[in-house]
Amino acid sequence: DAGVTQSPTHLIKTRGQQVTLRCSPKSGHDTVSWYQQALGQGPQFIFQYYEEEERQRGNFPDRFSGHQFPNYSSELNVNALLLGDSALYLCASSLVGENTEAFFGQGTRLTVV
């Protein structure tokens, strides 16, 4: 049973560029949430996708957008990258309507230079 997988594991981008991160949820899960974790801090909720729609959003600018595909996998897009976007981006999957634990991937380490 595959867990949550994310790609790539590491990425270096230049300020102003755009980036796409990918996530495949745990088998049987239909909901994907994205989190940003800055160094030394806890993960911060970006948004959540279910049925290919953004359901909820945290306090992040419109430069952060996402998508969910029919197979439940998801992408996180960040436009006009800033140095402050450097962080570990985590994907978590869960089952809609189930107030149970979310399973996390290993994350994508994004460095903006």
Place this chain on the structure above:
Amino acid sequence: GESVGLHLPTLSVQEGDNSIINCAYSNSASDYFIWYKQESGKGPQFIIDIRSNMDKRQGQRVTVLLNKTVKHLSLQIAATQPGDSAVYFCAENTVLSTNDYKLSFGAGTTVTVRA
């Protein structure tokens, strides 16, 4: 969020001793809480959870205590081992709307186990 004076960002523990990690949560309406362990370079890993209708739950070497009156959680690790060295986060599952939840994380406690 974390309450000043309650949350310690770091904890150094002698191998074999018990560890206690504290956490304060912010939303009195939260009804589900999770402790995660995060090792360097990895994503958070589920340790144990507890629902608001309970005040204690035990797992293998771990116990979570919930005090809803003061909105406080603690994680106890028995006989701490070197492999327990990691950052530990408490998370509250906040209900956003019907069937919609989000996890809100505390700042984390870095546990270092001394041999």
